[in-house]
Amino acid sequence: MNRRSFLLASSAMALAPQLASAQGAQITGAGASFPNPVYQKWGEAGKAATGISLNYQSVGSGAGINQIKNRTVDFGATDAPLTQAQLDEANLMQFPSVMGSLVPIVNIPGVENEAMKLTGELIAEIYMGKVTKWNDPRIVEMNPGLTLPNLAIAPAYRADGSGTTFVWVSYLAAVSPEWKEKVGVGTSVRFPTGTGARGNEGVAGTVKNIRGAIGYVENAYAITNKLVTTQLRNKAGHFVKPTQESFIAAASNADWTAPGMAASLIDQHGATSWPIVSPTFILLPKNPTDGTRSLNVMKFFDWAFKNGAALAQELEYIPLPGAVQNAIRAAWAKDVKVNGQSVWTN
């Protein structure tokens, strides 16, 4: 009897979500892993509020772009924005969904969280193998309060192609002309030195294992795992700590009028701005085959913009400013059409 009732219970559990989704609508998305935690959280909360259940697969930006180009999902997600030409070619529209930030992490004996001061130029030189010791005169000069050991610097990076790497090398390219010329920007690049690891957890583990290591992870990951982060000097010349305030300061200065709303938040002006903040993007077909599903995607993100800010902040993401949200709704109404009729009406 026991076994039978167990079987009954498990089959009832297996049926339950199907019944629920039969009443509500389902939307599918695939792509970037950087915003995956917040999409999952929004998905759960949004299902209760709107009845739209989100099935998001964090398969990587490249794969997400492929899937939306083939129209096998309702929306794609990417960390590196597509250019207007790429969008036109695939008949897609693009809008930002949320912003996130990266932090450098280090493992140096005697160096506490947020104690060390670094600049982007120095980090670029470290990752190019030009600054190789932690007691390099330029690092010591910048950190008069710290006693830095004669320890080799071991740079760690993401070995898997990822949006995180894209944001990180975008920053290095923005502050170092040499990096821009010799290495460039992409979801995976040819790192001149250092060791690669898989995923945020791989980079964090490598930094933890190796004395003298430096790496980069998403801020949320650094906070939940209590990693040792550093301060960075921003464009205005101030050293800032990685805090919500400095992230929001960076976000408030962005110019969102670029084609495809591809605002760059890297190395922004402002006295308190954190220099490595980046939006992540959603791709929607301009000519959806199923207008209802497309509308549900927009309804979902409309709900997330209105009600998801607190959830995003809990996970250390930065919600979009209200003006940007309105611009996105206007873009939906203008761009996404079925038989010449706008799918989205305000």
Next chain:
Amino acid sequence: MSQAVATPLGAPMGAKSAPARRANIGDPIFALACRAAGAGVLLLLGGIIISLFLGGLPAFQKFGIEFLWSTEWDPVTEVFGAGVSIYGTVVTAIMAILLAVPVAFGVAFTLTELAPNWLRRPVGTAVELLAAVPSIIYGMWGFFLIAPLMSQYVQPALIDSLGEMPGIGFLFQGPPFGTGIFTAALILAIMILPFIAATMRDVFEQVPPVFKESAYGLGCTTWEVMKGVVLPYTRVSVAGGVMLGLGRALGETMAVTFVIGNANRITTTLFGPGNTIASVVALEFGESEAGSLKLSALLALGFILFVISFIVLAASRYLLRSRLKG
């Protein structure tokens, strides 16, 4: 071996038994289904090779034969070469063999000649269980346990002792990252050890007892019997078992990805990071757009790995053929 299976299946279709069972329609259907399954495997294999080759064709055309040894891999400028990953694949696999074969030989020797009977089964089973551990487990174990141990104890000790030695010193220099070619080879060695040990044990046991007894009768020690009788009798099969392990080491993906350091560079030191064909494909696939040169280069890498593994496994089948027949 496939022929041996096919003949009895085909027999009911033959002229001799057909009249007696003409009414039975099940037999031909069953035979057809089995033949279809057999042919299906061949079609599948051919299909995979062809699709990998066609997918990789743009990369082969763009970079030509130089793709095989070019060490460039720059996704930003779209210049790709397989040199570093082929080197990493071959070097880690060979080092793994060098580390694993002596231990595997020791295990097989113990199990067939030295251990008391009551111990042979448990130890033999334990070795076989090692083969059943999923590779991701080896990867995590290697990354979280072995890599820190290597960077704190093993590598500093080797760097201090062997690093200055003339001739081979360059192999043991550089910062002790913990991860790298050497750690990858070590993890691979542990992974392929059970395959080689199990093959060796099986072939050692097939040595006719009368040969060994004659040698013992002449006053040989256990080691002399091993060296003079068992090994010469089984050497071809042992080599086949080693090739089997090599085949597995070449294609291993997950565990290697964790510990090899994933850098597209050829370093002289064994502690330096590198990569293998399988690890590059696994790491880069998610960020490769359809139709891009990068995806094509990854498929080309897959084709190369297929060819290398095929050669190694074909060699192992060839060397093991006598044992498989028996």
